[in-house]
Amino acid sequence: xxxxxxxxxxxxxxxxxxxxxxxxxxxxxxxxxxxxxxxxxxxxxxxxxxxxxxxxxxxxxxxxxxxxxxxxxxxxxxxxxxxxxxxxxxxxxxxxxxxxxxxxxxxxxxxxxxxxxxxxxxxxxxxxxxxxxxxxxxxxxxxxxxxxxxxxxxxxxxxxxxxxxxxxxxxxxxxxxxxxxxxxxxxxxxxxxxxxxxxxxxxxxxxxxxxxxxxxxxxxxxxxxxxxxxxxxxxxxxxxxxxxxxxxxxxxxxxxxxxxxxxxxxxxxxxxxxxxxxxxxxxxxxxxxxxxxxxxxx
Numbered sequence: 001x002x003x004x005x006x007x008x009x010x011x012x013x014x015x016x017x018x019x020x021x022x023x024x025x026x027x028x029x030x031x032x033x034x035x036x037x038x039x040x041x042x043x044x045x046x047x048x049x050x051x052x053x054x055x056x057x058x059x060x061x062x063x064x065x066x067x068x069x070x071x072x073x074x075x076x077x078x079x080x081x082x083x084x085x086x087x088x089x090x091x092x093x094x095x096x097x098x099x100x101x102x103x104x105x106x107x108x109x110x111x112x113x114x115x116x117x118x119x120x121x122x123x124x125x126x127x128x129x130x131x132x133x134x135x136x137x138x139x140x141x142x143x144x145x146x147x148x149x150x151x152x153x154x155x156x157x158x159x160x161x162x163x164x165x166x167x168x169x170x171x172x173x174x175x176x177x178x179x180x181x182x183x184x185x186x187x188x189x190x191x192x193x194x195x196x197x198x199x200x201x202x203x204x205x206x207x208x209x210x211x212x213x214x215x216x217x218x219x220x221x222x223x224x225x226x227x228x229x230x231x232x233x234x235x236x237x238x239x240x241x242x243x244x245x246x247x248x249x250x251x252x253x254x255x256x257x258x259x260x261x262x263x264x265x266x267x268x269x270x271x272x273x274x275x276x277x278x279x280x281x282x283x284x285x286x287x288x289x290x291x292x293x294x295x296x297x298x
Contacts, residue, residue, distance in 0.1 A: 001141075002141060002142060002143055003264055005140055005141065005143060006143055006260075006264060007257070007260045007261050007264050008257070008260075009140070009143075009145055009149075009150075010256075010260040010263065010264070011253075011256040011257035011258075011259065011260035011261070012153050012253075012256060012257075013145075013149045013150070013152055013153060013256070014255075014256040014259055014260060015156075015252040015253045015255065015256025015257065016152045016153045016155070016156030016157075016252075016256075017152060017156075017211060017214070017215055018232060018233065018236050018252040018255060018256060019156050019159070019160065019236070019248060019249050019252035019253075020155070020156055020159055020207060020210060020211040020214065021039070021043055021207070021208055021211040021229055021232070021233045021236075022233045022236040022237050022240070022248040022251065022252055023159060023160070023163060023207050023245055023248050023249075024039060024042075024203070024204035024205065024206070024207030024208045024211075025039045025204065025208070025233050025234075025237055025248075026237040026240070026242060026243055026244060026245060026247070026248045027163070027200060027203065027204045027207070027245060028200060028201055028204035029237070029242050029243050030180050030242070030243030030244065030245075031176060031179055031180055031196065031197065031200040032091075032095075032197055032200060032201065033099060033102075034091065034099075034102045034106065035099065035102065035103050035106070035234075035242070036106045036204070037103060037106040037107040037109070037110045037230060038086060038106045038107075038109040038110045038113060039106075039204070039205075039208045039230055039233060040110060040208075040225075040226035040227055040228075040229050040230030040231075040233070041109070041110050041113035041114060041117070041226045042079050042082060042083065042113075042205045042208035042209050042212070042226075043208045043209065043211055043212040043225070043226055043229045043230075044113075044114075044117055044212060044221075044225050044226035044229075045078050045079060045082055045113070045117060045209055045212065046075035046076070046078055046079050046208065046209025046210060046211065046212030046213040046216075047075070047212035047213060047215065047216040047221045047225060048117055048120070048121045048126065048212075048216075048221055049071075049074050049075050049077075049078040049209070049212075049213065050071035050072070050074060050075040050128060050212065050213035050214075050216040050217075050221075051071075051126035051127070051128040051216045051221045052121065052126065053067075053070050053071045053074045054067055054070075054071050054128035054130060054131060054216070054217065055126065055128060057070055057071070058130050064130065064131075064134055065134070067130065067131050067134075068131060071128065071131065071213055071216065071217075072210065072213050072214065074213070075209045075210055075212060075213025075214075075216075076206050076209055076210050076213065078209055079205045079206045079207075079208055079209020079210065079212075080202050080205060080206045080209075082113075082205060082209070083201050083202045083204065083205025083206065084198070084201075084202055084205075086109055086201070086205070087197070087198055087201040087202070088198070090105065090109060091105070091106075091197075091201065092194075092197075095197070110226070110227075110230070113226070114223070114226060114227070117223070117226075118223055123222075123223055124222075125220040125221060125222040126216075126220070126221040126222075127220055127221075128216045128217045128221070129217060130217070131148065131217040132146065132148045132217040132218055133146075133148075134148075135147030135148045135151060138150055146218075148217065148218065149218070152214060152215075155214060159207070159210075160245070160249055163245050164245070164246075167245070172199075175191055175196065176196055176200065178191060179191060179193055179196050180243070211229075212225075212229075232255075232274065235251075235255065235274050235275065235277075235278045236248055236251040236252050236255055237251065237288075238251075238278055238281075238282065238288055239251035239254060239255065239277065239278050239281045239282075239288060239289060240252075240288055240289055240290055241287060241288030241289055241290040241291035242287075242288060242291065243291070244288070244290040244291060246290055247288055247289055247290030247291070250289060250290065251288075251289065254277060254281075255274050255277055258273050258274070258276075258277050259273055259274060261273075
């Protein structure tokens, strides 16, 4: 029972982290039909921003609990600003192009941002460990878990609920869903598609940077983390179905539980299991588990 509990909680923690990253990626694809390769760099920028702010904050002797608002807010703002620059500076000139072209364009942005992060923060690893230990540890039976990790599960739940509510219960969300289903009809009905594109890309960028900021206290922030996360995020959104936020949640949960199962039972399969799950799902459902239905034009 203890092993099952450890697998469940470790899987939920890993899935929560993956979902926050993948939600921004799949949201942008669902609205704009852009598979944003630069999403991993937005994650890295959020992580570096958070780590830098945490180091400055604790080095200045400020009250410890204020660090949470600072590094989370700083990561989100960094992601929003970077996303706005990418959308206005690059993507708006490329709308209407083939999806493969957009992948190549965002891949070029990824390479540029990877060098930008090295220029700004150098090549040394950053450690923002202080917030991780402040929440303490939580005991379940004979097992203890970091309170920060459990908080990450709650944050992922809040992000998921906020996205669901925004898409299904607000006027702007319904307009966004209209753009998802048919961009041309939305334009003909007077919907400002350009503004929706801008807002969507900024929100997606903010989610990627938020995930980076939240995970910065739990790991070392070093060059290359953006490349690592974009591969995992792609696996999650492909499993769940490109463009589906709910699918991203199910995909992240499936990957998280399977990875935790491998870590606790067959550690040698940890690196393989994620791609094994993706291959198994695609063999049965080539478009993912919860692909968004497309309107058939006649």
